[in-house]
Amino acid sequence: MIQLRSTTKVALIGTGFVGSSYAFSLLNQGVVNELVLIDVNKEKAQGEASDLNHGLPFSSAMKIWAGTYQDCHDADIVVITAGANQAPGETRLDLIDKNIKIFKSIVGEVMASGFDGIFLVATNPVDILSYATWKFSGLPSERVIGSGTILDTARFRYLLGQYFSIDPRNVHAYIIGEHGDTELPVWSHTSIGSRPIQKCIKNKPEMPQELDRLFINVRDAAYQIINRKGATYYGIAMGLVRLTKAILGDENSVLTVSTLLNGYYGLQDIYIGVPAIINRNGIREIVELELAEDEAAKLQHSANVLKQAMQPYF
Structure with missing residues (x-):
């Protein structure tokens, strides 16, 4: 310790x-x-x-x-x-x-x-x-x-908050996987103002397609910002400060960070973005969400892409 x-x-x-x-x-x-x-x-x-x-x-x-x-x-x-x-x-x-x-x-x-x-x-x-x-x-x-998907998760919550006219601090949602093109939203654990998102979109057939477009804007946000101003830095800087506060304040806060998985989510020997409990000793515990079948498959794909990319180096 x-x-x-x-x-x-x-x-x-x-x-x-x-x-x-x-x-x-x-x-x-x-x-x-x-x-x-x-x-x-x-x-x-x-x-x-x-x-x-x-x-x-x-x-x-x-x-x-x-x-x-x-x-x-x-x-x-x-x-x-x-x-x-x-x-x-x-x-x-x-x-x-x-x-x-x-x-x-x-x-x-x-x-x-x-x-x-x-x-x-x-x-x-x-x-x-x-x-x-x-x-x-x-x-x-x-x-x-x-820093993992801490910024992607913040972008996700911000855009969901805009869409549903809810303060993003009252939106609970996660982006997991690679901080990159294979990241994925965890719709099965998304809630808007304490209501599961499935209830929010019930009997609204146009919403699933709109939410898919919203996620694409989250995934591609960095490309859009880089094309417009050359780099992204304010959002990730705030995310790093949030992590710093969680560590030094011994907060036991749940944040989506890149951490080593050995057995969690069925993955081995890989750093990838997932929710974890952060305190003064670093990663106290990895939070293993019960993913929907398609979400689990997408996370496996994301891990495979990272494994293939890093294979020449490790």
């Missing part, structure tokens, strides 16, 4: 769009006491640290600086957002070769510092890179967490 300390410290590796948005969200929400920014472009990290520090008079007390991998040694969480970004026309799986090499170097440097905390991985393809981080680090799998 990780020992609680009075100081909470996050080491952020990568100060690009996602990393800097995450750092800004941490500052705004007052989640940690210390934040160290690490980037291969040291001047970029220094610039981001200075900019964030200039906001401290408007925020809670926090120590922010640009540092090195050695600063990871006493971090509670190391968050990795570094790596090659998804370009227009690319899928997340197209990034494997470039980012596996980057991650082997990053994780090796972090572990050489004496780090013994929790990894949060956001770089794509997040499921495969979370698996790589687990393998390269040698840490227990419960302490290597990928």
